[in-house]
Amino acid sequence: MPIVVVLIVLVVGSVLFHVLSPWWFTPIASNWQAMDDTVNITFWITGIVFVAVNLFMAYAIVRYRYRKGQRAKYEPENKKLEWWLTGVTTVGVVAMLTPGLFVWAKFVDVPKDATVVEAVGQQWNWSYRFPGKDGLLGTTSARLVTVENPFGIDPNDPRGRDDVLISSPELHLPIGKPVKLLLRSKDVLHDFTVPQFRVKMDLVPGLVTYLWFTPTKAGTYDVLCEELCGVAHFAMRGRVVVDEERAFQAWYAGQPTYAQTASQGAGDVAAGQAAYATCAACHGAKGEGNTSLNAPKLAGQAGWYLEKQLRNFKHSVRGAHDQDVFGKQMVAMAAPLDDTAMRNLTAYVATLPDARAPATVAGNAARGKALYATCAECHGHAGEGVWSTHAPRLSHMSDWYMARQLQNYRKGIRGGHPQDFSGAQMVFMAKILSNDQATNDLLAYVNTLEGSNRPDDRQSRTAAIGMKR
Secondary structure (H helix, E strand, C coil), X not given: CHHHHHHHHHHHXXXXXXXXXXXCCCCCCECCHHHHHHHHHHHHHHHHHHHHHHHHHHHHHHHCCCCCCCCCCCCCCCHHHHHHHHHXXXXXXXXXXXXXXXXXXXXXXXXXXXXXXXXXXXXXXXXXXXXXXXXXXXXXXXXXXXXXXXXXXXXXXXXXXXXXXECCCEEEEECCCCEEEEEEECCCCEEEXXXXXXXXXXXXXXXXXXXXXXXXXXXXXXXXXXXXXXXXXXXXXEEEEEECHHHHHHHXXXXXXXXXXXXXXXXXXXXXXXXXHHHHHHHCCCCXXXXXXXXXXXXCCCHHHHHHHHHHHHCCCXXXXXXXXXXXXXXXXXXXXXXXXXXXXXXXXXXXXXXXXXXXXXXXXXXXXXXXXXXXXXXXXXXXXXXXHCECCCCCCCHHHHHHHHHHHHHCCCCCCCCCHHHHHHHHHHCCCCCHHHHHHHHHHHCCCCCCCCCCHXXXXXXXXXXXX
């Protein structure tokens, strides 16, 4: 008889958990109420069957329990019961599947006036592309993806010249207008979803898939990847901001086109050298860094990363936290720099000799090697840095500076700004280091890495521009 009690408690507990549970759908913010309705129909049908089957099992155990002197009646067939079970099961299955077919028919039928936007997924970031004034997206190829052309747009396709590029994981959309989202992956399987929009779809390498929706509520919503895509899958997040039309147009007008980004020339080394005189006061004449002035080594670091950090300081994405004392100093230094000045500076830094920074952190490199296995997925197995994962070079760089930044990530001093998407990922990753000793062990191993001999960003940019011409 205890099994009867267990079955009844299971049914009552499940019903109460559903009724009282705070975990349910997020508030809907799109036109896809039909998705919720379909899920609810499936839930109620399966829920009723669950309750009925378990209560019947409890009844059968009590009704047909063992009694001394009684024998079970053998009845191999009961056609009437079989017909009833077949009929009820058929009705239940049809009731669950039919609404889904109607929703799917609507899902694949995109409104003709839908705005077309491309969402590009890669480990572990999102980026977006709008067609320009011609209303057409240019062709792309994975073979054309470079630091200067991260979308892989074909420079020989005139349709792509006016494509509007959104390199940030934050996408803005106008409220009340249907959107067709074309989905493309540059590496592995991903899945694009915004829970409040109720639609999701896989990104398959080599294919372009799609989904559509109409945002119905202004606000900010998280973009998630719901396909296991690697070690940092959990940190692959973006943001969709649904704006009123005027706010959307203001944001859209400030985004660059492919033609604009492709026309940016290589930085002027001579101009960068003159501007670097200010930087040299702290970072050293050869970019070797200065521990006493809290200035890390710059020589050998990738130009794309240095430019990104200068922009973050300029716009207070970094250095905004009250406890980020040294970041605040860099905010003031980066404030007068425009994009051209930043390219000039990084072009000059690329000419500085790359000597290994002296080790200042003592730790167990053998233990650090195991910890670095996670870091290697983004920063490279030799610590060389990987631009496609937004991961800077670690080998040969200032270990004391890396130790401070890891501590800042763990304490929330860095990575908390809404626009610091890469920093937010590092907040998650830094938590694998349980204490300062683990950080020291990790950096002791990083100090043994040799990096790799790759062409610097200035040479790569020049070569790419020459190829386009």
